[in-house]
Amino acid sequence: MKNEIIKILTVLTFLMVIVSCRSKKDEANNYFNRINEEVSRLIYQHEKIKELKEREQRKYEKTGERKYHISSKYIELFYDYNDTEDKDDEFGLSQIPIVYELLMLNNNDYDYITIACNFNLAHQFEHKSPKLSMQFLDEAIKLDEESGKKYYLPHLYHLKGRSLFNDKKYLEALSYFNRSLQNLDKTRHNLIYISSMHNNFALCYEKMGRLDHALKEIRQAAHILENIKDLNLNETFFLANIKGSMGFYYFKLKNYTESEKLLLQELKFYRDSRNFNQELVNSLTKLYRLYNETGQSEKLKEIVDYSISVEPQIRTISDKITINEMIQSYYLKINDAQSVKSLCKNLVVLHEKKDENSVEKMTYISDTLNNFIIKSIDQKHQHRLDDQKLKNRLMFMMVCIVIIIFSIIIYVIRNTGKKEKELAEKERIILMKNKKILENDMKRQEEKITNLHLNLNLKIETEKTFLENIRKMKKLKNIDAEQTITDLFLKINNLIQIDKKNYDLISESSQENKQFIQKLSENFPSLTNNELKFCVYYKLELSSKEISLLENITEGSARVYKTKIKTKMNIGKESDLNTFLKNI
Numbered sequence: 001m002k003n004e005i006i007k008i009l010t011v012l013t014f015l016m017v018i019v020s021c022r023s024k025k026d027e028a029n030n031y032f033n034r035i036n037e038e039v040s041r042l043i044y045q046h047e048k049i050k051e052l053k054e055r056e057q058r059k060y061e062k063t064g065e066r067k068y069h070i071s072s073k074y075i076e077l078f079y080d081y082n083d084t085e086d087k088d089d090e091f092g093l094s095q096i097p098i099v100y101e102l103l104m105l106n107n108n109d110y111d112y113i114t115i116a117c118n119f120n121l122a123h124q125f126e127h128k129s130p131k132l133s134m135q136f137l138d139e140a141i142k143l144d145e146e147s148g149k150k151y152y153l154p155h156l157y158h159l160k161g162r163s164l165f166n167d168k169k170y171l172e173a174l175s176y177f178n179r180s181l182q183n184l185d186k187t188r189h190n191l192i193y194i195s196s197m198h199n200n201f202a203l204c205y206e207k208m209g210r211l212d213h214a215l216k217e218i219r220q221a222a223h224i225l226e227n228i229k230d231l232n233l234n235e236t237f238f239l240a241n242i243k244g245s246m247g248f249y250y251f252k253l254k255n256y257t258e259s260e261k262l263l264l265q266e267l268k269f270y271r272d273s274r275n276f277n278q279e280l281v282n283s284l285t286k287l288y289r290l291y292n293e294t295g296q297s298e299k300l301k302e303i304v305d306y307s308i309s310v311e312p313q314i315r316t317i318s319d320k321i322t323i324n325e326m327i328q329s330y331y332l333k334i335n336d337a338q339s340v341k342s343l344c345k346n347l348v349v350l351h352e353k354k355d356e357n358s359v360e361k362m363t364y365i366s367d368t369l370n371n372f373i374i375k376s377i378d379q380k381h382q383h384r385l386d387d388q389k390l391k392n393r394l395m396f397m398m399v400c401i402v403i404i405i406f407s408i409i410i411y412v413i414r415n416t417g418k419k420e421k422e423l424a425e426k427e428r429i430i431l432m433k434n435k436k437i438l439e440n441d442m443k444r445q446e447e448k449i450t451n452l453h454l455n456l457n458l459k460i461e462t463e464k465t466f467l468e469n470i471r472k473m474k475k476l477k478n479i480d481a482e483q484t485i486t487d488l489f490l491k492i493n494n495l496i497q498i499d500k501k502n503y504d505l506i507s508e509s510s511q512e513n514k515q516f517i518q519k520l521s522e523n524f525p526s527l528t529n530n531e532l533k534f535c536v537y538y539k540l541e542l543s544s545k546e547i548s549l550l551e552n553i554t555e556g557s558a559r560v561y562k563t564k565i566k567t568k569m570n571i572g573k574e575s576d577l578n579t580f581l582k583n584i
Contacts, residue, residue, distance in 0.1 A: 028067045029112040033151060035071045036116070039078050049078050070113055073102050077120065096124055111147045115140045119152050122159055126166075128361065134163055154183040154193065161200060170204045177201060188228075192235050195224040199242055202249070211253055218246045240269040241279060248286050256294050263287050276313040281323050288326050292333075304330045317354045321347060519584060526568045534561045539581040 035056070042048045053075040060068035076098050099117050106113040118140035125133035137160050144153045161176030181197040184190045198221035205214035225231065225239040247262030263286050270280040284307050291300040307323050314320050324347050331339040516539070517532050527535070537547050544558040551558070566577055 025110060028110050029147075029149065029151075031067060032071060032074065032110065032112040032116075035074065036112075039075050043078065046079070049075060067110070070102065070105055070110065073098065073105055074113065074116070077102075077116075095120065099124075111143055111149070112151050115144050115147075115152050115156075118143075119156060119159070122156075122163075126159070126163060130163060130167065134160075137163065150183060154180045154190075157183065158193070158197070158200070165200070165204060165207075168207070170208050174201065174204045177204070191224055191228060192238055195221045195238065195242070198224070199245065202245065206249060206252070211249055215246070215249050215253070218242060218249060222246065237273075237275070237279070240266050244279075244283055244286065251286070251290050251293070256290060259290055260287075263290060276310055276315075278316065278319050280310070281314065281319045285322065285326055288330075300330065317350055317357060321350050321354065324350065516584070520581075523584070524569055527565065531561065531565050531568070534558075535565060535581055538562065538565075538578050541578050 035052075039049060039052055042052065053072050056068050056072035056075060059065070060072060077095055099120050102113060103117045106117070108114055118136040122133045122137040122140065125136065137156060140152065141156045141160065144151055144156060157176045157180035161173045161180065164170075164173040164176060177197050177200040181194060184193055184197070186194065198217045202214040202217035202221065205211070205217060222239065222242045225235055225242070228235060231239065243262050244266035247259045247266065250256075250259035250262065263283065267280075267283045267287060270283055284303055288300065288303050288307075291297075291303060304327055307327055311320065311323055311327075314323060324343055328340055328343040328347065331343065513536060517536065520532060520535055521527065534547065537550070542550075544555045544562070547553075547558040547561075548555045562577060566573070566575070569577075569580070571577060571580055
C-alpha cells in the first residue's frame with residue numbers, strides 16, 4: 001500500500017512539473033505577443049522603440065528571467081523597419097543576423113519567437129531564395145497550426161499564397177489567400193488585411209484571365225476601406241493602390257475612360273504625398289501603357305517628362321531601371337537616337353550596380369548563414385555537453401532521492417512495526433485487564449444469581465406457609481385470630497426482607513427495561529405508552545390470558561393490541577412478535 005502511494009505521488013509530482021512548465025511557456029508566449037502589439041504601435045518611432053528595448057533589458061538585468069532577454073532582442077527587429085537605404089527589401093538585411101541570434105537565444109523553447117523568426121526569414125528570402133523562403137514558411141505554419149494560438153497564422157497563409165502567386169501557381173495561391181481571410185477576425189485593426197485578401201483574389205483572377213472576377217474582388221477590397229472612418233496612413237496608401245489596380249483592370253477590359261480616371265487619381269495621390277517609391281513608378285508605367293495603347297501622344301509626353309523629373313529622387317535601383325526603360329521606350333518610339341543612347345549607358349550602369357548589390361547581398365547572406373551554421377553547431381555541441389551534465393546531475397539527484405526514499409521507507413516500516421508491537425502489547429494488557437474485570441463481574445453476577453435463587457426458594461417456602469395459614473383460617477373457624485394475624489405479619493415481613501436483599505438485581509432489571517422501552521420508542525415513534533408496556537409483556541412471553549389478568553381486559557383485546565403493534569412495526573402476520581422484540 002505504501003509503495004503504491006509513493007508511486008502515485010511520484011507520478012502526480014511529474015505531471016505537476018510538466019503542467020507547470022507548459023503553463024510558464026504559455027505565459028511567456030502571451031507576453032511576447034503583447035510586446036509585439038506594443039512595438040507594432042510604435043512603427044517609425046525609432047526613439048520610443050529603443051526605450052521599449054531598454055525597458056525589457058532592465059527587467060532582464062533585475063530578474064535574470066530569460067524571457068526579458070529574448071523580448072529585448074526581439075524588439076531590435078523593429079529598429080530598421082522600412083528605414084533602410086535599399087528599398088528592394090521589405091526589411092533590411094541587417095535584420096538577418098538579429099533573427100539568427102534570436103533563434104539561437106530562443107533555442108526552440110518558445111513557439112511565438114520560433115514562428116516570428118521563421119516568418120521574418122521567409123520574408124527576407126521571398127525573392128532572393130524562394131525555395132529557402134518556403135522552408136521557413138512551412139516550418140512556421142506547422143508550428144502555429146499545432147499551437148492553436150494563431151499568432152501569425154493569417155499572415156503566414158498570406159505570405160505562402162504570395163509565394164505561390166510569384167511561382168505562377170494561382171489556384172493554390174487562391175486557396176491560401178482564402179485560408180488567410182477565414183482566419184482573420186473582423187476587427188477594425190484587421191480590415192486592411194481583409195481588404196488585402198480581396199485584392200490578392202483579384203490579382204490571381206487577373207493572371208488567370210478572369211477579369212470580371214478580378215474587377216468584382218477589387219471593388220470589394222475598395223468598398224471595405226471606403227467604409228472606414230478616419231483612415232490611417234497605411235490604409236490611405238493601400239486604398240490608392242487598389243484604385244490604381246482597378247484602373248489597370250479597366251484598361252485590360254478596354255474601358256479606357258474609367259481606367260484613365262482611376263489611374264490619374266492614383267498618380268495625383270502619390271505625387272501629392274511625395275511618395276517617390278515603387279507605387280509611383282507602377283502608376284506611371286500603367287498610365288504610359290494606357291496612353292501608348294490609345295495613341296494619346298501629348299499625354300504620353302507629359303508622363304515621360306514627369307518621369308524624367310522624378311527619376312533622381314527614386315532610391316531603389318530596380319525602380320530606377322523600370323522608369324529608365326519606360327523613358328527609353330518612349331525615345332525609341334519617337335526615334336530620338338541620342339537620348340536612347342544616353343539611356344542605354346545609364347541602364348548599363350544601373351544593371352551593373354544592381355548585379356553588384358545582388359552579389360553583395362548574396363555574399364552577406366551566405367556569410368551570415370555560414371556564421372549561423374557554425375554558431376548553431378557550436379551551440380548544439382555545447383547544449384549536448386550541458387544536457388549531459390544536467391543528466392548526470394539529475395541521475396545523481398535521482399539516486400540520492402531513491403536512497404532517501406528507501407531510507408524513509410525502511411525507517412517507517414521499522415517504526416511502524418515497533419509501534420504495532422507496542423500497540424499489540426498494550427492491547428494484550430487491556431484484554432487481560434478486561435478479562436479479569438469480566439471474570440470478577442461474572443463471579444459477582446453468579447453470587448447474585450445464587451443468592452437470588454436462595455431468596456426465591458425462601459420466598460416460595462414463605463408464600464407456601466402464608467397460603468397454608470390462610471387455608472387453616474378458612475377450615476378452622478375457632479382458630480386464634482390474633483395469633484394467626486401475627487404469624488401472617490411475620491411472613492409478609494419476611495417476603496419484604498427477601499425483596500430488599502434482591503434490590504440490586506431488581507433495579508438492574510428495571511434499568512434494562514427502561515432502555516428497552518426507550519430504544520423501542522426511538523425506532524417506532526408511533527407506538528403509544530400503553531403499547532410500549534404491552535411490548536414488554538410480549539418480550540417476557542406472557543400469554544394473552546396472562547396479559548388480560550394483569551391489565552384487567554379480555555383476551556380478545558390483548559390479541560387486538562398485538563395485531564396493532566405488529567402493523568405499526570411493519571411485521572408480517574406470519575412473523576413472531578416475541579422473537580422480534582427479543583432481538584431489539
